[in-house]
Amino acid sequence: MEKRITLICGHYGSGKTNVAINLAFAAKKQYDKVVIADLDIVNPYFRTKDSMEDLKQAGIALICSEYAGTNVDIPAMPQQMYAVTDDRSWHAILDVGGDDRGALALGRLAPAILEENNFEMLMVINGYRPLTKDAESTIEVMREIEYAGGIPFTGLINNSNLGTETTAEVVLDSLVYAEEVSRLSGLPIYLTTAEETVYNALRGKIDHLFPLKLQSKIN
Amino acid sequence: MAEKVLMKGNEAIAEAAIKAGCLHYFGYPITPQTEIAAYMAKRMPKIGGVFLQAESEIAAINMVYGVASTGHRVMTSSSSPGVSLKGEGLSYLAGSDLPALIVNVQRGGPGLGGIQPSQSDYFQATRGGGHGDYHMIVLAPASVQEMADLTVKGFELADQYRMTSMILADGTMGQMMEPVSLEFDIKPQPAKPWATTGTNMEREHNIINSLSLVPEELEQLNFARYDRYKVIEENETMYEEYKMEDAEICIAAFGIAARVSKNAINEARKKGIKVGLIRPITLWPFPKAPFEKAAKTVKQFISVELSMGQMIEDVKLATACQAPVTLCNRVGGMIPSPDMVLAAIEEAAKNGGAN
Numbered sequence: 001m002e003k004r005i006t007l008i009c010g011h012y013g014s015g016k017t018n019v020a021i022n023l024a025f026a027a028k029k030q031y032d033k034v035v036i037a038d039l040d041i042v043n044p045y046f047r048t049k050d051s052m053e054d055l056k057q058a059g060i061a062l063i064c065s066e067y068a069g070t071n072v073d074i075p076a077m078p079q080q081m082y083a084v085t086d087d088r089s090w091h092a093i094l095d096v097g098g099d100d101r102g103a104l105a106l107g108r109l110a111p112a113i114l115e116e117n118n119f120e121m122l123m124v125i126n127g128y129r130p131l132t133k134d135a136e137s138t139i140e141v142m143r144e145i146e147y148a149g150g151i152p153f154t155g156l157i158n159n160s161n162l163g164t165e166t167t168a169e170v171v172l173d174s175l176v177y178a179e180e181v182s183r184l185s186g187l188p189i190y191l192t193t194a195e196e197t198v199y200n201a202l203r204g205k206i207d208h209l210f211p212l213k214l215q216s217k218i219n
Numbered sequence: 220m221a222e223k224v225l226m227k228g229n230e231a232i233a234e235a236a237i238k239a240g241c242l243h244y245f246g247y248p249i250t251p252q253t254e255i256a257a258y259m260a261k262r263m264p265k266i267g268g269v270f271l272q273a274e275s276e277i278a279a280i281n282m283v284y285g286v287a288s289t290g291h292r293v294m295t296s297s298s299s300p301g302v303s304l305k306g307e308g309l310s311y312l313a314g315s316d317l318p319a320l321i322v323n324v325q326r327g328g329p330g331l332g333g334i335q336p337s338q339s340d341y342f343q344a345t346r347g348g349g350h351g352d353y354h355m356i357v358l359a360p361a362s363v364q365e366m367a368d369l370t371v372k373g374f375e376l377a378d379q380y381r382m383t384s385m386i387l388a389d390g391t392m393g394q395m396m397e398p399v400s401l402e403f404d405i406k407p408q409p410a411k412p413w414a415t416t417g418t419n420m421e422r423e424h425n426i427i428n429s430l431s432l433v434p435e436e437l438e439q440l441n442f443a444r445y446d447r448y449k450v451i452e453e454n455e456t457m458y459e460e461y462k463m464e465d466a467e468i469c470i471a472a473f474g475i476a477a478r479v480s481k482n483a484i485n486e487a488r489k490k491g492i493k494v495g496l497i498r499p500i501t502l503w504p505f506p507k508a509p510f511e512k513a514a515k516t517v518k519q520f521i522s523v524e525l526s527m528g529q530m531i532e533d534v535k536l537a538t539a540c541q542a543p544v545t546l547c548n549r550v551g552g553m554i555p556s557p558d559m560v561l562a563a564i565e566e567a568a569k570n571g572g573a574n
Contacts, residue, residue: 013225071332
C-alpha cells in the first residue's frame with residue numbers, strides 16, 4: 001500500500017468492510033499511523049465498529065459514526081471524517097458504503113482526495129453475487145459508484161467467495177471472471193483474497209494473493 | 220463457476236419471487252428488509268416487471284390488492300411496524316379471497332422498537348394480523364435457501380387456496396449471507412377464472428369485493444373459508460424434526476432460534492442429555508401432530524423464542540399440557556446464545572427431564 005489513501009468501494013455484500021479491516025491490519029505492519037474510516041451511510045449493520053476492540057488492540061485508529069451498530073438507523077458521519085484529508089501524516093483506509101448510494105458520501109471528500117492525488121480507489125468484486133455475476137453487470141455497478149463518488153477507480157480486489165462454502169476451487173474458478181472485469185475496465189487486479197482456510201492451498205497459484213481473516217460480529 | 224450464488228436472505232426472497240413469476244412488487248423501505256425493495260428496483264425494470272415505491276405501506280398493500288384481483292402474482296414486503304400498517308389490507312385480501320405474498324422481516328418492538336431481529340410478530344401473523352375471522356399461511360424460513368424456497372412455495376399455496384401467504388422471517392434471516400441455489404421446480408400457475416381480466420362480452424362480470432350485504436351470505440362465506448383452512452391444516456403443514464428419536468427433552472423453535480438451538484442440542488448430546496428439536500416451518504397451520512406424538516414420551520418442552528413467549532401457547536395447546544413447557548427467550552433485538560439454550564436444557568435435565 002504505497003498510496004496514502006486507500007478507498008474500498010463495491011456492490012453491497014461484496015465484502016468491503018471485511019476487506020477494509022484486513023487491509024488496515026496489513027497497513028499497520030508497514031506504517032505507524034493507520035486509520036480506518038467508516039463512510040457507510042446506507043447499512044446500519046456489519047460495520048467496522050464491530051471490530052473496534054481488535055482495531056484498538058492493534059493500534060489502528062477508527063473514525064466511525066457513534067450510531068453505527070445501534071438502533072439509530074440514520075445516515076450519519078462524524079466531523080472527524082475531515083481529518084482523513086486534512087491530516088496527511090496518516091495512512092487511511094476508507095470503507096465506503098455499498099453501491100452508488102453508499103458512494104454518494106464520498107462526494108464531500110472527493111475534491112480534497114483528488115487534489116492530493118495520493119490514493120488507490122479499489123472496487124471489491126464477487127462474481128458469486130447475483131447482481132455482479134458477470135463482467136458487464138459488475139462494470140455497470142462500478143460506473144454508478146464512480147459517478148456518485150466522483151473518484152475514478154484505479155484497481156480491483158477480487159473477493160469472490162461463497163461464504164461458508166468457499167473452497168480453493170471456488171476462488172480459482174473466479175479468476176476468469178475477475179480477469180474479464182479487468183480487461184473490460186482496463187483496471188489491474190490489485191489483490192485476490194483468500195480466506196485463511198483456503199489460503200495455503202492457493203499460495204503460488206494466484207498473483208497478489210491476500211490472506212483474509214473473517215471479522216465476526218459478536219452479539 | 221459453481222451453480223450456487225452468495226446472497227442475503229432478503230435478496231434470495233426477491234430473486235425467488237421473480238423466478239416464481241411475480242412481476243409486480245409494491246413496497247416502502249424499512250430496515251431490515253430494504254434489500255428486497257432495492258433488489259426489485261434494480262431487477263424489475265430489466266425484465267418488464269413493475270417495481271413501485273408507494274407513498275406508504277397502506278398504499279402498497281392496496282396496490283397488491285389491485286394486482287391480485289387481476290390474477291397476477293404480486294407481493295409486498297416490510298418489517299414489523301410497516302406490517303401493522305398493512306393490517307387493514309391483509310384483512311381485505313382475506314375477505315376477497317385473493318392470493319398474494321407478504322414478507323415480514325421482523326424487528327424488535329412494540330412501537331418503532333429497534334432494527335435488530337425479533338420474532339415477536341408471531342401472534343400478529345398466525346392469528347391474522349387484521350380484523351375479522353381469517354388466517355394467512357405463515358412460513359418461517361431458517362436459512363437463506365429456505366427464504367428462497369418458501370417464497371416459491373408461498374406463491375403456490377396462495378394461488379392454490381386463494382389466500383395470503385406470509386414469509387415470517389427475522390432481521391437475521393434477512394441480513395445474513397449464505398450460498399444458495401436458485402434452481403426451482405416452478406409449477407405452472409393455476410387458472411384463475413375468478414380474476415378481473417375483462418369479460419370480452421363472453422362471460423358474467425367477475426367481482427372482487429369484501430363487502431357482503433346479506434348477513435346469512437357473509438356467514439356462509441366464513442364457513443366456506445374455514446372449510447378450506449381445514450384442508451390446509453391437513454395437507455400443508457411443514458416441520459423439521461432434529462434428533463427427536465429418543466428425545467426426553469424437546470425444544471420448539473423456528474427461524475434463527477432453531478439454528479441456535481441445534482448448536483445447543485449438539486453440545487447437550489455430548490453431555491449425554493437426550494434432547495431434540497421440533498422446528499415448525501409452517502407457523503400457521505401449526506404442526507400439531509409431531510408435538511402430540513412427542514408429548515407421549517417427552518418429559519419437558521422448551522420453547523426458544525425471540526419474543527416474550529408467543530409460540531409457547533401453540534406448543535401448550537398442541538401438547539395439551541401433558542408435560543411442562545418452559546420458555547427460553549431474549550427480546551428487544553437480542554438473540555439467545557447457544558450457551559443460554561444449553562443452560563435451559565441442563566436445567567430441564569436436572570429437573571428429571573432426561574438421563
